[in-house]
Amino acid sequence: MRIPFEELRITLKGILEKHGMDGEDADLSSFLFASSSADGVHTHGLNRFPSYISLIDRGLIDVRRKAVFESRFGAIERWDGQRGPGDINAWRAMRRAVELSRENGVGIVALRNTNHWMRAGNYGLEAVKMGAIGIMWTNTMPNMPAWGGKDPRIGNNPLVIAVPYKDTPVLVDIAMSMFSYGKLGKYILENKECPVDGGFDENGNLTRDPKIISETKEALPIGFWKGSGLAITLDLIASLISGGKTTVEIGKYPIETEVSQIFMAFSLDIFPDKASMETKIGETLEYIKASSPRNGCSIHYPGEGIKNTREESEKLGVFADDSVWKTVLSL
Amino acid sequence: MRIPFEELRITLKGILEKHGMDGEDADLSSFLFASSSADGVHTHGLNRFPSYISLIDRGLIDVRRKAVFESRFGAIERWDGQRGPGDINAWRAMRRAVELSRENGVGIVALRNTNHWMRAGNYGLEAVKMGAIGIMWTNTMPNMPAWGGKDPRIGNNPLVIAVPYKDTPVLVDIAMSMFSYGKLGKYILENKECPVDGGFDENGNLTRDPKIISETKEALPIGFWKGSGLAITLDLIASLISGGKTTVEIGKYPIETEVSQIFMAFSLDIFPDKASMETKIGETLEYIKASSPRNGCSIHYPGEGIKNTREESEKLGVFADDSVWKTVLSL
Numbered sequence: 001m002r003i004p005f006e007e008l009r010i011t012l013k014g015i016l017e018k019h020g021m022d023g024e025d026a027d028l029s030s031f032l033f034a035s036s037s038a039d040g041v042h043t044h045g046l047n048r049f050p051s052y053i054s055l056i057d058r059g060l061i062d063v064r065r066k067a068v069f070e071s072r073f074g075a076i077e078r079w080d081g082q083r084g085p086g087d088i089n090a091w092r093a094m095r096r097a098v099e100l101s102r103e104n105g106v107g108i109v110a111l112r113n114t115n116h117w118m119r120a121g122n123y124g125l126e127a128v129k130m131g132a133i134g135i136m137w138t139n140t141m142p143n144m145p146a147w148g149g150k151d152p153r154i155g156n157n158p159l160v161i162a163v164p165y166k167d168t169p170v171l172v173d174i175a176m177s178m179f180s181y182g183k184l185g186k187y188i189l190e191n192k193e194c195p196v197d198g199g200f201d202e203n204g205n206l207t208r209d210p211k212i213i214s215e216t217k218e219a220l221p222i223g224f225w226k227g228s229g230l231a232i233t234l235d236l237i238a239s240l241i242s243g244g245k246t247t248v249e250i251g252k253y254p255i256e257t258e259v260s261q262i263f264m265a266f267s268l269d270i271f272p273d274k275a276s277m278e279t280k281i282g283e284t285l286e287y288i289k290a291s292s293p294r295n296g297c298s299i300h301y302p303g304e305g306i307k308n309t310r311e312e313s314e315k316l317g318v319f320a321d322d323s324v325w326k327t328v329l330s331l
Numbered sequence: 332m333r334i335p336f337e338e339l340r341i342t343l344k345g346i347l348e349k350h351g352m353d354g355e356d357a358d359l360s361s362f363l364f365a366s367s368s369a370d371g372v373h374t375h376g377l378n379r380f381p382s383y384i385s386l387i388d389r390g391l392i393d394v395r396r397k398a399v400f401e402s403r404f405g406a407i408e409r410w411d412g413q414r415g416p417g418d419i420n421a422w423r424a425m426r427r428a429v430e431l432s433r434e435n436g437v438g439i440v441a442l443r444n445t446n447h448w449m450r451a452g453n454y455g456l457e458a459v460k461m462g463a464i465g466i467m468w469t470n471t472m473p474n475m476p477a478w479g480g481k482d483p484r485i486g487n488n489p490l491v492i493a494v495p496y497k498d499t500p501v502l503v504d505i506a507m508s509m510f511s512y513g514k515l516g517k518y519i520l521e522n523k524e525c526p527v528d529g530g531f532d533e534n535g536n537l538t539r540d541p542k543i544i545s546e547t548k549e550a551l552p553i554g555f556w557k558g559s560g561l562a563i564t565l566d567l568i569a570s571l572i573s574g575g576k577t578t579v580e581i582g583k584y585p586i587e588t589e590v591s592q593i594f595m596a597f598s599l600d601i602f603p604d605k606a607s608m609e610t611k612i613g614e615t616l617e618y619i620k621a622s623s624p625r626n627g628c629s630i631h632y633p634g635e636g637i638k639n640t641r642e643e644s645e646k647l648g649v650f651a652d653d654s655v656w657k658t659v660l661s662l
Contacts, residue, residue, distance in 0.1 A: 073601050074436030075406045105405030106439055133568055148630040149622025161564040163571075170567065172560035196555055204626040218625070223553025224527055229503035229633035233492040236501065236615060237464055240494075240608050241597060248618045249611075266572060270404050277571050280580075284567060287579045291480025294549070295535040299479040302560035 001325060002317030009034040012049060015331045019056045021063040025088050032087045036119035038318045040309035043182040044119035047324050052118070053331050060257055061085050061115050067092060070243075075104035078243055081114025083257060090117035090136075091126060093263045098130040101265040109263040112244025116140075116256060121173040121303075123263065124162030128169040133266040134162040139235040139247050141256040144177045144219045147228035150200075152217050155247040156180065157234045162303075164268065165281045171303025176231040177219040184210040184219075238262045332656060333648030340365040343380060346662045350387045352394040356419050363418045367450035369649045371640035374513040375450035378655050383449070384662050391588055392416050392446050398423060401574075406435035409574055412445025414588060421448035421467075422457060424594045429461040432596040440594040443575025447471075447587060452504040452634075454594065455493030459500040464597040465493040470566040470578050472587040475508045475550045478559035481531075483548050486578040487511065488565045493634075495599065496612045502634025507562040508550040515541040515550075569593050 003011075012030035017023065033052075036045030055061040065082035067089045072078075077100060081089040093109040100107025117123065117138055127134025140155035156177035163170040179187075179198045187194055187210035197206040199213030199220045206220070213219060221227030239246040244260030268274050285301045293299055313319070320328075334342075343361035348354065364383075367376030386392040396413035398420045403409075408431065412420040424440040431438025448454065448469055458465025471486035487508035494501040510518075510529045518525055518541035528537040530544030530551045537551070544550060552558030570577040575591030599605050616632045624630055644650070651659075 074434060076436035103405060104435065105407035106437055108437055146619045146622055146630060148624060148628035150625045151623050153619050153622050163564055163567050170564055172564050174557040174560065178554060200625065222557050223509060226505040226553050229505065232632065233494055233501055233503050236494050236612055239611065243604050246611055246615050248615050273574050280570065280577055281567055284577050284579050288477045288484050288563065291477055291484050292482050293479060294481045294531065297479035299477060301563060
């Protein structure tokens with residue numbers, strides 16, 4: 001079914017308030033959930049909302065807490081997320097990083113003790129709206145084997161890079177695993193294979209079978225040993241700079257919480273050559289889009305597809321799975 | 332054959348001076364080339380030295396030029412590499428970034444108009460020696476298709492992340508392509524397949540055959556569309572923040588030059604919890620190394636293997652391919 005954006009948002013806001021969130025936070029969180037679905041990222045939008053509410057009810061997300069400033073080191077600020085809502089903490093941290101970058105060329109907020117930020121791309125888009133390049137990443141609980149290993153000992157540590165460009169920024173929003181467990185679940189439901197190898201079977205052979213990967217828990221890092229290395233260093237940097245928990249430390253809890261995140265911004269407004277930047281970006285993106293396509297592929301730059309999905313959501317309403325919507329309304 | 336480190340370095344230094352480099356730069360460049368080979372990175376060490384000299388002789392690397400400071404924006408400095416030696420420019424830029432991070436929490440040098448930095452890992456190791464986390468990347472000429480395309484329109488834009496840890500730091504040193512053309516050439520010489528899929532054949536099927544990939548020029552980005560997105564955004568950030576050339580602009584030259592690079596440092600000395608950081612890193616690395624191995628793999632953290640190779644080079648001398656050494660001596 002399709003639900004008008006504002007109706008969706010107001011519904012979610014009401015539920016959040018019912019579960020103890022204050023009006024200002026509920027305004028923001030409902031906006032972020034509705035935007036994720038409107039942009040087509042259902043796995044981290046509406047479909048995720050019931051489990052978010054469940055985490056609130058179980059006290060794992062503390063809706064009474066807001067992130068607090070801890071200390072400053074030049075262009076870096078450390079914030080304590082106080083185990084509050086991860087989406088709200090992340091959004092505020094990103095905005096603060098952009099503010100810092102206006103004074104310091106670069107701005108960094110290192111956030112510890114926070115929760116899952118839901119759809120990562122939202123914070124990249126927020127940086128871009130403020131005229132900044134945004135680079136941000138989070139650590140997670142152990143959910144992927146390190147290269148050479150069989151048991152999950154590193155996080156898939158999602159990374160976002162966003163670069164402003166007209167009304168359709170470049171947006172890279174990727175986990176260090178080839179496919180998230182949410183995505184694998186989606187393929188299983190649709191009775192589909194992964195489009196490329198996504199993990200290992202019980203004999204250590206690469207496989208595209210989402211069921212097998214969900215069972216072995218041997219998700220494949222992007223670029224094999226390369227993604228494993230990236231995941232390890234992203235975790236270390238986020239936890240060291242924020243003074244927060246590493247993936248190993250998070251793994252000592254029964255459920256993922258107290259994650260560490262980095263929000264880095266480069267405000268483009270401070271550069272004297274800002275005016276020429278859009279031309280440069282446009283030339284790059286046009287050149288890429290003019291590639292000879294491989295096997296009839298259509299070539300888009302990362303994030304380009306969001307515009308159409310969002311326009312469709314504006315025109316027709318935001319898509320919601322019938323059963324998910326029923327569940328949401330019962331919360 | 333094996334050559335004592337200092338003998339190797341002095342030999343290279345003499346050749347660099349003969350080709351117009353001043354003594355101070357030749358000291359540094361010879362040290363970097365010898366270190367690359369001593370650490371086992373022959374493709375970007377001694378094996379690369381003859382082409383470096385050829386670029387000097389053809390005036391594409393201008394040995395009379397040193398990078399100059401252009402402007403400062405808070406914790407960011409822009410430097411112009413003046414088409415000088417890429418290794419020397421990169422080493423100085425990394426050191427300057429660490430200095431900036433001591434004042435500003437984070438320090439960034441955005442370097443434009445420089446040349447290929449040879450072995451990227453050297454600058455990560457230098458950051459670590461100065462007590463800092465280092466993150467750095469470069470753009471390149473177009474040498475990889477964007478996801479969905481067939482012709483090379485993006486760079487493979489190598490990225491380094493280095494985290495201090497005792498005498499063996501964590502060092503990730505990766506291109507955004509699965510295998511560099513240098514590595515493919517090595518596999519061809521050794522009559523080997525790539526260990527995993529490395530690109531596409533003429534029918535758009537994935538292949539491990541290094542010969543085919545060298546012919547189609549369809550190298551595979553790490554994580555497929557993910558590495559393609561990373562390469563695009565790393566290029567844009569390096570060129571925008573430095574005010575330098577994008578991959579597309581570099582591609583207008585007949586040979587790669589005037590590349591753009593970012594050097595980012597986080598000095599750990601400024602954090603009050605510095606003392607506990609080594610424990611945290613150690614716990615993470617030990618946990619990873621204690622994984623159940625997949626199919627008898629041995630599990631190392633990124634960069635861990637360098638220590639043994641370097642110790643071997645110290646004991647037995649630095650390995651040099653006989654024919655490469657002969658070529659070097661003739662320069």
